[in-house]
Amino acid sequence: MTTEQNDIILHWYPQSPFAQKIVAILNYKKLDYKLVQISMMEPRPLRRPLDANYPKTPILQIGNQVFCDTKAIIAELESRYPEPSLYPPLKHSGQSSKTLAFGMTNLLDTSIFAAVPTQFNLDVIPLALLEDRAKMKGNGKFDKAKTKALQPYLKLELQAQLDRLTAGLVRGQWILDTETPSDSDFSLFMITFFLNMVISDAWTKEHYPLLVEHFERMVVLTLPDRADTMPQISAEDALQIAKVQQAPHSVSTTLSPSAQGIARIGQKVSVTPLDLGKTPAVGELAALTSDRVVLRINDDRTGDVYVHFPLTAYVVVPITSHL
Ligand SMILES: N[C@@H](CCC(=O)N[C@@H](CS)C(=O)NCC(=O)O)C(=O)O
Incomplete structure (x- = not known):
């Protein structure tokens, strides 16, 4: 149960694997939260006052603080609600799993994650959604025939990654050999969720029974159906909550030593992802740590x-720097 007075609000749609990862973490940490269901693609005009133009899913709002990208969401949740930790010690050495989790989660969230949607059944997904995602990936105009023709070859690549990923998995163990799940187990859970949705539960079970066994253990700890019991609020309600729960930003350092001379607090800056969906977010710099x-x-x-x-x-x- 949370001691935080400000509302925790997840802006999501249930088909989003990254949003499912955050739901699993909120449930694992036994936090209460509210849900705003957003559409599966832009435009989302009522989200703009909260996200500085960041277009991806999910975002997590806590009062008037908004966390974009699961990396920032998880860092904030772990700092506000440290128990149970997402970085339990490694069993063999007692060291924190933080460094290994950084590597494994990065692999799962980027190259393995990106290989899964290549296998969507293109005859059942709405064309507008396929075009939206092709645009986000920078693939230009969506070409259905070409995308379909490539699918069997890209499936080989997906399986090459999954074979290597699962080669060292052990039934009943967490991926980094910890007593309790780490951040990387939540990403692995997200990958299995995505495979089941994009290909099928039957395919995952036939080819990757260890992923299914891991997924089932995660379901016991994270109770995905708990999301159905959380209050659903409107996008307008979420804006109003930000207005009445005003607070200064929650970061203790404002400008880290390495950022001195590079950016000034108060200046207009853009923040752009280096991976997919390079839409810049724009606002006044309040902290850079x-x-x-x-x-x-x-x-x-x-x-x-x-x-x-x-x-x-x-x-x-900085917006003025012509870069
Ligand atoms: N690096 C981001 C990735 C988030 C992401 O790619 N989310 C997908 C949905 S699972 C997305 O935004 N799709 C486009 C959309 O929702 O408009 C994170 O960790 O949160």
């Missing part, structure tokens, strides 16, 4: 909103 950038934005409907991004895989550039 070793792995967090915070933008202040303001709207009549919300008052000040502080939008937090991770620095890993994002670039912050």
Whole structure:
């Protein structure tokens, strides 16, 4: 149960694997939260006053603080609600799993994640959604015949990654050999969720029974159906909550020593992902620490909103610098 007075609000759609990862973590940490269901693609005008133009899913709002990208969401949840930890010690050495989890989660969230949607059944997904995702990936116009023709070859690549991923998995064990699941187990859970959705439960079970066994253990600890018991609120309600739960940004350091001379607090900056969907978020720089950038934005409907991004895989550039 949370001791935090401000509401925790997840802006999601249930088909989003990254949003399912956050639901699993909120449930695992036994937090209460509210849900705003957003559409599966842009435009989402009622989200703009909260996200500084960041277009991806999910975002997590806590009062007037908004966390974009699961890396920033998880860092914030872990710092506010450290138990149970997402970085339990490694069984063999007693060391924190944080460094290994950084590597494994990165692999799962990027190259393995990206290989899964190549296998969508293109005859059942709405064309507008396929075009939207092709645009986000920078693939230009969606070419159904060409995409379909490539599928069997890309499936080989997906299986090559999954074969290597599962080669060292052991029934009944967590992926980094910890007593309790680490952040990487939540990403692995997300991958299995995505495989089941994109290909089928039967395919995952036939080819990767260890993934299914891991998934079933995660379901016991994270109770995905718990999301159905959380209050659903409207996008307008979420804006109003930001307005009445005004607070300064929650980051203690404002400018890390390595950021001195590179950016100034109060100047207008863009924050752009280095991987997929390179839409810049724009706002006034409120903090730039070793792995967090915070933008202040303001709207009549919300008052000040502080939008937090991770620095890993994002670039912050002052708007005036012609870069
Ligand atoms: N690096 C991001 C990736 C998030 C992501 O790619 N989300 C997908 C949905 S699972 C997305 O935004 N798709 C486009 C959309 O929802 O408009 C994170 O960790 O949160």
